[in-house]
Amino acid sequence: MKAWLRFLPSIINKSIISDTMKLYDIDFNILKANISPRGGKMLVDISGPQESESISFMEEKGIEVIPVLKVVKKDSEKCFECGACVSLCPVNAIAIMDDWDIDIDNQKCIGCGFCISSCPTRAISLME
């Protein structure tokens, strides 16, 4: 699953993430991270048989885990399906469907934002 992990300043000096990985043997892919002594957040993709246990562990240790259902959002009023974004996606998360609709697969999306800046009508935005 994709999730935002929020760190309070009180826990940034603890090695919670590496403990989680060691204890639960999960795949832990960091897509975005911005953490300083004042706390911060990271966007991650976690998977493995002990996924839910690992999340409970992180929450116990003080990390706020906010599951992400949508990384980006497409405004269907603004989008007229030109397709300029399709070839710019580094993870092939944007596709032209059989009916020529543009579809963004939020499971694949890593939130890089390239489609956002390439859109002629600014129809795509990042979900925070």
Add this chain to the structure above:
Amino acid sequence: MKTIEEINQKIKEGEAVVVTAAEMTQIVQQKGSKTAAQEIDVVTTGTFGAMCSSGAFLNFGHSDPPVKMTKTYLNGVEAYSGLAAVDSYLGATQINQNPDIGLDYGGAHVIEDLIRGKEIELIAEAYGTDCYPLKKIKTHINLDNINQATMINPRNCYQNYAVAVNSTEETLYTYMGTLLPNYGNVTYSSAGELSPLLNDPYLQTLGVGSRIFLCGTEGYIIGEGTQHFTQADRHKGVPVTPSGTLMLKGDLKKMNPDYVRGGTMPRYGPTLYVGAGVPIPILNEEIALRTAISDEDIKCRIFDYGVPRRSRPVVKETNYKELKSGKIEINGMEVPTSPLSSYKRAVLVAEELKKWIEKGDFFLSSPVKMLPTQGQIVKPLNISKPSKMVRDIESKPVIITHLTDPVKEVALKLVENNINHLPVVDSNGRLAGIVTSWDIADAVARGKTKLEEVMTRKVIIAREDESVDIIARRIDKHNISGLPIVDKDSKVKGMITAEDISRLIGKNN
């Protein structure tokens, strides 16, 4: 054999058989062109793409006291007002006067907002005359309260278009969208088999006065568009490079924002997405056959937009079936493709036009004059003072330093030659990096002694056959002050600096 009059009679009686160009391709494949020509009366086409050469004439009406507008701004976008007193032409690609808004809201956006019925701020300046005393006016207008709002697009519906790719190592922001480095993506803009002029490649059925679908209402072809070109190479009758164009007219007051949109090509500028559809009367078997063209049979060429010259090199030839598959092979790599025009909306245009004709709301018109089909070429603009090339100013002896040179020696070279940049070469004489006087100061401050630790490895370079204007743009874009000049084999031929360019400008003016 049919005539337009006969087809119009059928439309009147609700008996005309109308299909879209995509449907026609299937029909001819299944039934053959002879049967198709007998059964089908009209083929509708459609496109919905970025058409920069678009705009609208607006007549604002006279104020009291009256004003002769000389500078006109609509929501901060200038419209050309060198026409009578209260007429102006708002061009789609005009950018905003406010530098904070710039490319994000331009002429095309104002056109869309007008069509959406929004209030638009109008500011006009004037010099004042006996009959038009007012010198400045600030008010609001909307589509209802102005007299005329007539879209006149000098160049729309290009018959085929270039396909873009970027061979350089940096991302380019072009009118063909964002082009990723190292052939990272391919963009194309034609609607392919649904595109109006690709379905009548010899312009046999349309001309001045042809009634068409334009932005959700009826419009007219008023002539060939600017840059109309008739001499392109053809495959199965269809030009393989940008060819014929149309000049179109329509009433903004009747347009529908579903079929016209303002947009901004990132870091390039505003453009208008125009939905246009041309009905093609199936007068005979040949015309039926032409409208049956398939994406696979419409060839087009991929050009390298990494070369910022008028003639860009062709990378390869492809077709719209391949482009629409989403990926294409270039130099052994699989490269993703992006359309820049909306095929979904192009289909909607063709289907909407089909509906109008079926319902008897839209009749075909015979052209009063055909469009030119031969002898039309696109002439280049020759610059009276030819562009200076990099090779023209590389007169100084080439000063370089070697990878193995100690920092102290590099410092000495900079001082002795009174320069700030030094290209670093490897043992084969190939460019390995660049070192500046600032880098040397940094090395001294931090106690670094090896050149390799100090120099910049990712070097922005110049080529001898590039125009100095291109280099000036590169210096500005990368915020640097000098570039090594390098030949095909990465051998350093010299340096070009911001100072060289300023000196050149000083000398020329």
